[in-house]
Amino acid sequence: MYILAIDWLFIIEKLILIALIVTLCMIVAMYATYGERKVAAYIQDRYGPNRAGPLGILQPLADGGKLFFKEEVVPLASSKILFVLGPMLAMVTALITSAVIPWGTALSIGKNTIPLQVADINIGVLYIFAVVSVGVYGIMIGAWASNNKFSLISGVRAASQMVSYELALGLSLIAVLMVSGTMQMSEIVSLQQQHGWNVLYQPFGFLIFFICAMAECNRTPFDLPEAENELNMGYHQEYSSMKLGFYLFAEYINMFMSGILMATLFWGGYDIPFVDETKLAAGIGQNWVAFLSFSMLMIKACFSVFLFMWIRWTIPRFRFDQLMHLGWKRLVPLALLNMLITAAVVLWLNK
């Protein structure tokens, strides 16, 4: 099937994969809201939502339905196009990280092997940098378009926070790049399968990445852009209905994506620990291995998401000067040091 010199089968395959991944992200985000409420409740000695369906598992549907049917309010003095663009961008930038993630070992359908990765580009890590750095626009544009001073302050906070923490995030990733010597995500994962997980070589790098990821997701203790008691609601104050829903969803998708990223870059990706995938594939078939490896990735990511929630319900948010202090005077020097030491060790070993 070649029309216009385009391999349409390839495009259809990728489109199906993209649709599946987007659906997965949505479902995970939905249940992350449920998980958040449950974790919060359990930490506070409560049960959390348990009325809608058994154990309350239909609660996200009820919440989503409510958000959909709420009245849509667009402030009169806002700039309309940007007001709509804000949540859209937040959602898009949250989702497009998933393009370079290897979600599992390849499927084999008929004679074809289908890799569970949308785009295996050789600048995967740089692509993630780019997406992270663009991620702030959704919040900033929405905040400015709301024509509300609280929202504006929140947008400015979000921008400065994200730009600051991007730096330490990037530096901690560079150390990972030095260890693995490639920027291709699938390569990074397969190297980890052979030589052990990166977190063994880069525990400090992982810690810095974790903290910065939390800051990039605007999670407590870094949720200054949406500090209720200082800025009412922050950037989503003027939003209602599904536009608000998109902002909230984007946060959870971001969280899930950082979990996936941490798993991929530091915790061996879809690698099943202590198991040789090729031997297993000979035993139970390649598709089952693909499923198992995908589940492994999900388990790792979900644990990271749980960790995020656990931290959120443990500590209060930083003051803004503490935030900047931590970012610029602690994390950046530490990340630089980590990078230098890694570089020295890598050089020494390669000699």
Add this chain to the structure above:
Amino acid sequence: MGITQILFWTLTVLVLFSALMVITSKNPVHSVLWLIVTFFGISGHYVLLNAQFLAIVNIIVYAGAIMVLFLFVIMLMNLNKPSSPLKNKWIQIAGFVAGGCLLLVLVAALRNTEIAKNTVEAGTGDIGLVANLGRELFSNFVVPFEIASILFLSAMVGAVVIGKKE
């Protein structure tokens, strides 16, 4: 017409349109946003030229960091109300003359270049790939590269000094 050409023309139209919107928008925030769109289009062109590193760095540095700071400043300046057109006639005339001179120089310069000889072909050459670029930068161009890094360092030190001033 292959997919490369389709992409090329779409990106070109996008870049030209958004670049025009940058200078014609009344609202400075809109200008900045259109500029971001332009950067994305240009990054797309870089990808078509197989210069992936340049493409992604363009997004990280320009669209991701510099434009955020631009937006940051412009949002805080409260330029919500449409700015009044320039009253001073002399400034208008001076602007017209300066712009005309620039146009003249550009047209003259472009006339003398041999465009056909230097056309970059899309999808060929692999100097733009990260590994090749890195090897090239750290072997053949290591002196200019280090000089550029020293320049950056001095700029950073300068920024800190200015920021420290009380």
Add this chain to the structure above:
Amino acid sequence: MGVQLTKRAKPVDRRPMTWLESLYLWNIMKGMAVTIKHFFSRKVTIQYPEEKRSYSDVFRGLHILNRDEEGRERCTACGLCAVACPAEAISMEAAERKPDEEHLYREEKYAARYEINMLRCIFCGLCEEACPKDAIYLSKTHAPANYHRKGFIYKKEDLLIPNPLTEPEEYKKALGTIKREPKS
């Protein structure tokens, strides 16, 4: 140093943070240990419709107008409860019993209208104490929510206990919610 009540009091440490402390890491981990302990601890929630918190023995809730064993209303509309009420929540109107109504009302005089405003009522139980005829009791239920203020003005029909002759089971149930103490 003032009076020390317990030995748990600790003086506030105002030393500047050390470099390691200013990373906040160790303290955050300590906090997380605390929260994860609560994660697995017993939950204090009472799952309301299924399990109910029992009221204390001295709880005073919604009023009930009592009947005698033959199902006749005990209230004679003497007005003592209304006089005793510090919140002035009770109002009533008396009427004379007709000859053919002897199975309805115990005495010659009865309350044709008897209203308690549950928004005014402070559930002090003085009406119960004032009543000479054993007619009003505070039960161990509480006034349910309502959308209108009107809904909180309870009429006689809302307050009367079910008739023991026609609805014996409901009567027993309602009787169970009344705390009965012998009146001295």
